Amino acid sequence: MDLFGSYALLLAFFCAVYAIGGGIAAILTRRPLLIKSARNAGFAVCVLIWLAMGSLMTLFFTDRFDMAYVAAHSNRTLSPIFKFTAVWAGQEGSLLFWSFLLSIYVFSVLFAYRGKHPELMPYVGVVMAGVQIFFLTMNNFVASPFQVLGAANSSGVLHLAAMADGRGLNPLLQYPEMAVHPPTLYSGYTGFTIPFAFALGALLARYPGEKWIHLTRRWTMIAWCFQSAGILMGAHWAYAVLGWGGYWAWDPVENASLMPWLTGTAFLHSVMMQEKRGMMRVWNVWLVFSTFFLCILGTSLTRSGVVSSVHAFAESAIGHWFWSFLGIAILICLIAYWKNRDYLRSDNQLDSMVSRESSFLFNNLILLVACVAVLSGTLFPVLSEAVRGTKISVGPPFFNRVNIPIAMFLLFLTGVGPLLAWRKTSMESLRRNFGWPLLGGVIAAAIAFALGLRDFYVTLCLLLGVFVTLTILSEFYRGARVISARTGANLVSSVSQLTMRNTRRYGGYIVHFGMVLVFIGISGTAFNQDKQMEMSPGSVMAIGPYTLHFQNFDSTQEPNFTAERITIEVLKGNRSVMMLYPERRLYASSEESGTMVAISSTLKEDLYVVYAGRNPNGAPVIHAYLNPLVKNIWLGGVIVVLGTLLALVPNRQAVLAFRPAEVGVHLHGAPQPAHVPILPGPARSSEGHD
């Protein structure tokens, strides 16, 4: 199985080399047979990577502890689900996993567009194969997961040596969410390769119009959706498992996942400028490029040991490979841009400050500033060492100071942007669209102030959150009213009709609402409380409205670990409301311990109880946190994902626009029925998802 896997990887590498060589030859000669042959090589690469992945999984499930990677990350008593997740728990496996997920995307793209867009696809295929070659180089020659263990005998001759049992999986990773979070986040990272390949391919091919944008829109949304979900799952894992009461620490690895999300979000918005108005072509191309670079940077930050992090990675030579790849990719993009820059000229200029265009410009500016701030904060030690010779790091205050105002401004734009008209918006329509929502926000903030809320940013967040929610509701209401007046259907079914007719727009509103919840949830941090004390049976701790009553303390032996569990009764007033069981686990194989946090979560607040350890005298220490509103973040995340999925659904039936300026919006998301009135412009596109 191990030989099978490593040969599959080697063969995949050579197929990828052929896919590039054949692809370039196909571009130069335009011979259909070569185009087909290069594409088939692309398919072969993907299938071979799947086989290699399958064989690595098999090695885990058959407990092959003669394999270095399996022995380091699994053991016999590990439950099947964690044997599955252990596949990507370490360097080598996670790199293969990168290749694996990328190959799923590549396969889907090659398959979906087989025989279509003959001017563009060979270029896209070459770019994708180029990215695959890099990762296959890592899989084959730098960090192979298929290495066997060896030992030297007395005369110094190496021979194969299997371990009786593996060293086990890191306890912090033995958590069901770990089966979902890394694949999700990696699907985000890898997914941005597709828009990158299309952008670079279209630039190299000087492919006319905005077609590559229509082709990649869904791929970008899929990648974005995975990235959003992956980031939030990571935050949730940190919250539920690490036991420090928080979910975001501005750790380099967290930042690494946030950066491509920020540029990806900017791109999803600014493409609309290009689709509708033919503006910002250069900007969009570079946004896609940067998003891809940041994905590669993020992947390498977690592995190269350049910046120290909670996820603390060993210094490893692997960083050089990533920097080299990044350097080459940037160089290729620069050259491609320089040679074809005339192809990216804008059709239009900005007409007015109060327009959809300018709101997108500000949205992009602010997201990019956030990204630059996060990037410079993350790389501060590296930068300061290069500039001044001393290594200086910056902490959460730096990130919070910059990013909280940015978040507020973004929230404001979220409410304002979608309701502004293209080109120019009149004062009259501003009053009509924003008067009531703004009033609602101000009233909410005033009530909160009267009730004793004094934190500036939280009040502002509440005001804007209510404002955005009301603008979104008014959009749904207004659209539904028009439909209901025309068809006589009731308001509820009109809302659903409205949404299904233009999933992109209304899905987008739902995503916006999800983000409002996320922001509201984050703003709760301002009111977090926590308390730590040594406790024994019978003792009590008061936090907020709750009283924690320590009842007893027991220890049980499980197959893989020993669990020490504390039983706490939670009282509110004098009434018993629930029992909580914070726990610590000691894993025999790795001699590591893990904390199982007990969380009681409501939309209003989380009661988060940690068994923090024992004092030298043996008394257990309990650390309790009261974190308001946290659950809104997770709920908001779910809504963001649902909204994105909705936006991916093709429109049920195209309709004539309610507002002339919005014409384009209604037409994306083919397939379209034949009777739809044909409107001019590049907006009429087939997505190739048929």
Added chain:
Amino acid sequence: MKFGIGAGVIIGTLACLAWVGTQESKTYYHTIAELPGLTGTAAHQRMRVGGDVQAGSIKHYSGRIDFVLVEDTKTLPVSYVGTDPLPDTFKDGAQCLIEGKIEPDGRFVAEQVQAKCASKYEPAPPSGTPTPNTKS
């Protein structure tokens, strides 16, 4: 043009905030070997030091935890006074990063301790050669 002014104001404001944030939270990296050589303000700044926890040196007292950090042959006595429970990965021999200040008596008072954890990617052995089986 107008957009340029708006953008300038925004970027300017954020740059100021970034500068304030940097002043508030900047931390200098030092190695244990460098510490005795620091003079003047450099010796009193907030700093971050890395090393391994000396086996058997972790001692719990009320309100603080003492341990010794080792790097090569140099050692540094540390008192952790933070309120957060120490990470599970913090134990004898663990690689860790501490953040805080040096007291006049040479003891490092740490407010934060990070220990190596989670997805600890180990350096890949040179490809082609079998890994010596050092762990049992």
